[in-house]
Amino acid sequence: MSWRRFAIEANEFALAGQRLLTGDDGISIGFIATVRNNQPHLAPVCPFFHEDGLYLSATARSPKARDLQDKGRYTLHAFLGSSDEEFQVSGHARLIAEPGERAAVHAAIPFASSSESDPLFELTVASALWVYWENPGHADTRPIRKRWKA
Numbered sequence: 001m002s003w004r005r006f007a008i009e010a011n012e013f014a015l016a017g018q019r020l021l022t023g024d025d026g027i028s029i030g031f032i033a034t035v036r037n038n039q040p041h042l043a044p045v046c047p048f049f050h051e052d053g054l055y056l057s058a059t060a061r062s063p064k065a066r067d068l069q070d071k072g073r074y075t076l077h078a079f080l081g082s083s084d085e086e087f088q089v090s091g092h093a094r095l096i097a098e099p100g101e102r103a104a105v106h107a108a109i110p111f112a113s114s115s116e117s118d119p120l121f122e123l124t125v126a127s128a129l130w131v132y133w134e135n136p137g138h139a140d141t142r143p144i145r146k147r148w149k150a
Contacts, residue, residue, distance in 0.1 A: 001091075001150055004052030006125040010148045013128045020078035020087040021047060027111055032056070033075040034067030041067055047076060047123060050108035054123045056093065057109055065119050068093040076123060086131040093121040126150050 007014035021028040032045045043064045047056045058065035068074060075090040096102050096119075105120050128148045135141050 001125055002052050002122070003049065003054040003125060006089075006128070006150075009150075010128065013130055013146070013148050016085075016130050017078065017087045017089055017128065018049065020081045020085060021076075022049075023079075030076050030078045032064055033077070034064055034071070035073060036063065036067045036070060045076070046111060048108065048110055050105055053105075054089075054125070055096075055105055055108075056121045056123055057106070058119050058121065060115070060118050068121050069095055069119065074123065081132075083133050083136040085133070086129070088129040089123070089125055089127070091124040091126040093123055096120040096122060 001009075003014065021030055023029055028047045028049065030045060030047065031042055032047075034041045034043075041063050043062070045056055045058075045064070047054055049055070056068075058068065072092045072094070073090075074093050075088060078087040080086060096105055102120055105122075106116055127150065130146045130148075132144050133141055134144050
């Protein structure tokens with residue numbers, strides 16, 4: 001499902017995810033995990049939000065672009081927030097091929113991208129994990145793990 005639909009169905013998760021993925025400078029950053037030939041691949045990425053979706057631009061010859069075009073499965077993990085708060089989202093990457101949609105999404109990239117010809121993907125959402133700590137810094141500190149699935 002789109003990020004917008006995810007936000008409708010799991011608003012608290014989506015708000016935490018957008019907050020944790022987006023840095024103070026407005027640029028989102030995290031790590032994306034993909035799989036190719038049964039081998040995991042982890043790479044830093046700068047996903048971005050545009051209208052109703054979560055998107056990613058990848059250098060055409062990068063392993064992550066090949067993985068996303070091949071199988072499309074991904075897991076995106078945000079950098080740790082304050083008190084080690086975590087957010088992770090998993091789903092399927094949809095290659096954006098239609099020229100009008102590509103142009104609109106490319107124009108929304110909030111940072112310099114490598115090339116307009118690089119693949120663009122919409123990251124759809126199938127599941128999410130949000131972890132934060134109750135009573136951080138105290139003897140009774142414990143993680144609160146919340147899971148969501150489409």
